[in-house]
Amino acid sequence: MRNGSIRQAALWVVLLGAALATTGCVSDKSVIDQATQTHEQLQAAIVTDQQLATYIQKVGDRIVEQGRAMDKRGEGPSQHFNKKEDSSWMFQDMKFYLVKSSTVNAFTTGGNYMYIYTALFDMCKSEDELAAVMAHEYAHVYSRHVQRGTQNQYTALAVAGAAGLAGAAVGGKENAVSYGMGSAAVAYSAAAPFLTSFTSGDENQADKYGFQLYCRAGWDPDKFGDFFQRLIDMGNDPKAGGDHPPLGERVANAKRRRDELPSQSKTWRKPNVATDSSFATLTAKSKQYTAQAPKDAASKQAQTLLAAFPSCVTVDNQPQQVKAREEIKETLTEAKKQEQSSQSR
Secondary structure (H helix, E strand, O other): OOHHHHHHHHHHHHHHHHHHHHHOOOOHHHHHHHHHHHHHHHHHHEOOOHHHHHHHHHHHHHHHHHHHHHHHHOOOOHHHHOOOOOHHHHHOOOEEEEEOOOOOOEEEOOOOEEEEEHHHHHHOOOHHHHHHHHHHHHHHHHOOHHHHOOOHHHHHHHHHHHHHHHHHHHHHHHHHHHHHHHHHHHHHHOOOOOOOOOOHHHHHHHHHHHHHHHHHOOOOHHHOOHHHHHHHHOOOOOOOOOOOOOHHHHHHHHHHHHHOOOHHHHHHOOOOOOOHHHHHHHHHHHHHHHOOOOOOHHHHHHHHHHHHOOOOOOOOOOHHHHHHHHHHHHHHHHHHHHHHHHHHO
16 A cells, blocks of 8 residues: 555544544535545456446436335435535435455445455355345445444544544644644544444344345345355354344344335345346356456455455454554555654664
8 A cells, every 4th residue: 555545544533533522523515525535445456347337327226216105205314404504415426336355344434445356256146135235334324324324443443533632732833734643643543444334223224224225126035044044054254243233133034024014115126137047147247347456555454454344244243354454554664664753864
């Protein structure tokens, strides 16, 4: 990861961390701006294959359409209907991206961007499984989970902001920015750098409203929990769930919600965007991108950041996530040392 990008990101950490420590909350605009900045760092990992990109967006558009309808019906968590904010942006220009990564994950940074990792897409046996994960991610946006400030990121940012301000004070007027950035970056890297980590309550709420979006959009209610069940079958459901609900609980909740659907829900069913055979062709193509090694420094940086994102699907951190966070921490620490060394000469 290039030091220039690190310094820019660290400066953002200082400023936003200090702001959060003061205000305790963020606006939609702040989160959208943050998501846009993060997206710039991830662009090199985006799969540009037109067939794959078009397909992912079509599935996403079907989910967003139901988000708009849900909003009109007045359905959703209380924070969605925040009178201080205009929710119309949630239904306009929402982008779903397939990104190259060997990490099994899907994630949103809270603005107009949602990322589906190729390794996750590769694992899906049906469009229903993929749509369930995508509906869950969009439900995080619909529920304003990033804005609500209940995530670990905000605590980490506040600590980083305080560390940055302290570092700036030590560095004096001339060295305030470089010392502040270094201190904040190292402090924040101990948590999940530049990331949003959702709570167990957030994940449960995203499953709840994601299920509604998924069913209303026409996919099979019986299959909403299939991807999580697959992870369980692979041995990925520890008893201690930490910040995530156990996968078994998520599967059980999906079955309960299916049983509670009204009788008219049968009329919601629609044909999938892709046929079963077409879906198999798409996943086969996706696997080719998962297997590709980063071609340049920008691609490597983007894939490292993606790997470091907290998981929305697995309870425990995957090896790639642990490795990526360590790499970022080491890079930030080295950047701080270099900054301090150059200033002491």
